[in-house]
Every structure is written in C-alpha cells, then in structure tokens.
Amino acid sequence: MTTHETSPKETAELAAARLAELTGIEKHDVALVLGSGWAPAADLLGETLAEIPATEVPGFSVSGVPGHVGQLRSVRIAAPEGSSAAPKHALILGSRTHYYENKGVRAVAHGVRTAAAAGCSMVVLTNGCGGLNPEWPPGTPVLISDHINLTGASPLEGATFVDLTDLYSSRLRAVCREVQPDLPEGVYAQFRGPHYETPAEVRMAGRLGADLVGMSTALEAIAAREAGLEILGISLVTNLAAGISGQPLSHEEVLAEGRAAAQRVGSMLAEVVRRL
Numbered sequence: 001m002t003t004h005e006t007s008p009k010e011t012a013e014l015a016a017a018r019l020a021e022l023t024g025i026e027k028h029d030v031a032l033v034l035g036s037g038w039a040p041a042a043d044l045l046g047e048t049l050a051e052i053p054a055t056e057v058p059g060f061s062v063s064g065v066p067g068h069v070g071q072l073r074s075v076r077i078a079a080p081e082g083s084s085a086a087p088k089h090a091l092i093l094g095s096r097t098h099y100y101e102n103k104g105v106r107a108v109a110h111g112v113r114t115a116a117a118a119g120c121s122m123v124v125l126t127n128g129c130g131g132l133n134p135e136w137p138p139g140t141p142v143l144i145s146d147h148i149n150l151t152g153a154s155p156l157e158g159a160t161f162v163d164l165t166d167l168y169s170s171r172l173r174a175v176c177r178e179v180q181p182d183l184p185e186g187v188y189a190q191f192r193g194p195h196y197e198t199p200a201e202v203r204m205a206g207r208l209g210a211d212l213v214g215m216s217t218a219l220e221a222i223a224a225r226e227a228g229l230e231i232l233g234i235s236l237v238t239n240l241a242a243g244i245s246g247q248p249l250s251h252e253e254v255l256a257e258g259r260a261a262a263q264r265v266g267s268m269l270a271e272v273v274r275r276l
C-alpha cells in the first residue's frame with residue numbers, strides 16, 4: 001500500500017467542498033480576511049447568507065486571540081448602484097491563524113488557499129497594526145503597497161519560486177482611491193510577535209523602509225499570490241508603534257481603537273468590495 005500525505009492544496013479543496021455544502025454557495029468571488037478592528041465591517045458588506053463556525057471546516061482551528069471571531073461567513077454583495085452587474089459572493093474569514101501561534105505556516109496559509117479553492121479570484125487582507133508615521137493617528141486606514149517579511153518563514157514548500165512584484169495589486173489600490181482619494185499607502189513589516197516591538201526594533205523597521213508593523217498579512221499574501229489570487233491589503237493603524245508616541249502599548253487600546261474606527265472603515269471596505 002502506498003501512503004499519501006495530504007498537500008496544502010488538497011486540504012484547501014476539502015475545506016472548499018465542505019464550505020460549499022454548508023453554505024449552499026457553489027462558488028465565491030472574493031474573500032476577506034478580517035483582522036483586529038475589522039470584524040464589524042462584515043455586517044456592512046451585504047446580506048449574510050450563511051455563517052459557519054470555522055471549526056466545522058477542515059483545516060481550521062479555534063483562534064486564541066480576543067477580538068478574533070472564528071466564523072466563516074458567506075455574504076451576498078449587490079452590484080454598485082446603476083450597474084447591471086450580477087451580485088457577488090464574498091467569503092468572510094473571521095478567523096486568522098497567526099504565525100506566532102506555532103501551528104505552522106500551513107495553518108497560516110489555509111484561509112487564503114481555501115478562498116482560492118472556493119473559486120475566489122481576489123482576497124482582501126485586513127489587519128490592525130502599529131504605525132510609524134506620527135501623522136497617521138490611531139483609526140487611520142492605510143493601503144499596503146508592499147511588505148517586508150521579517151518572520152524568516154515562507155508559507156511555500158519546496159523549490160517554489162514565486163514572483164512578488166506588485167504583490168499588493170496596484171489595480172485594486174486604485175479602486176480604493178476611487179472610493180477614498182486621500183487614502184495613504186505604506187510598506188507593512190511583519191514581525192513574528194506575539195510581543196510588540198521594542199522602540200529600537202521600530203526604528204530598525206523604519207530604516208528598512210517600513211511604515212507599518214504587524215504580525216500577519218505578509219505570509220498570507222505570499223500564499224495568496226502562489227494560489228493565483230489578486231491581493232488587496234489594508235491596514236488599520238490602531239496604535240502608534242512602540243517609541244513613536246512615548247506611550248506604552250496595550251491590546252485593550254488596540255481593540256478600543258478598532259471599535260471606534262469600525263463603522264468608518266467598514267463602510268469604506270463595503271463600497272470597495274462592491275466595485276471589485
């Protein structure tokens with residue numbers, strides 16, 4: 001008898017099949033990964049057709065982070081007003097596995113791989129992050145223009161040489177700027193976490209060219225590119241990075257800023273997704 005190890009793609013295909021069965025939606029068009037502060041945006045996107053605990057779908061596990069909801073939601077998004085386009089089906093991944101949870105890179109990449117297997121051609125990766133620019137107060141949404149992966153890890157296995165030029169689609173960034181012309185752009189640096197940075201590490205990230213620091217997104221974006229998805233990345237600055245304001249960082253502050261900004265960034269995101 002030959003044994004066969006299930007590949008990440010096969011696990012994602014199993015998850016997508018189960019998702020289709022549980023939601024009754026055969027194909028999704030766009031996926032959204034909602035990070036810290038973004039969960040309330042799900043309610044503004046459209047009509048919820050189905051909501052499923054992520055734990056009922058192969059490859060997903062419970063999230064250990066307060067403020068992260070472990071639900072998968074299927075939402076019907078109407079076309080923009082005046083358009084005759086068909087409605088879209090959005091798959092909202094309310095749970096994200098972070099690299100710092102030590103569940104491995106397969107768990108980190110499973111959500112975007114499932115999105116691709118479910119038929120999505122695009123993924124919107126959102127996160128809450130620390131900001132280096134003192135002119136971006138907490139509550140500022142920032143388009144991710146590029147990233148610096150400081151985790152030392154890759155979600156790809158074997159000799160998989162994937163091009164990361166224009167990883168964060170300039171086409172999709174332009175759609176965002178149609179909705180909100182003054183939306184700033186920045187480079188996102190992914191640290192491993194779960195501790196926040198020291199002020200010296202934040203200065204280092206700044207010298208390397210980062211404007212934003214966080215603990216997600218970069219590894220997911222790499223896996224999404226491999227899976228053939230077009231990627232939109234949007235950060236919500238929920239705190240100034242360590243040493244920028246002189247104030248200590250707290251997860252409670254992060255959640256409070258997220259709540260305060262949720263309505264505003266939520267409706268912006270809803271309008272962006274209608275136009276995708």
Ligand code: 8IG
Nearest residue numbers: 128129130213214215238254
């Ligand atoms: I929300 O200041 C949030 N996530 N690494 N640094 C890092 N991740 C974060 C931060 C931050 N704020």
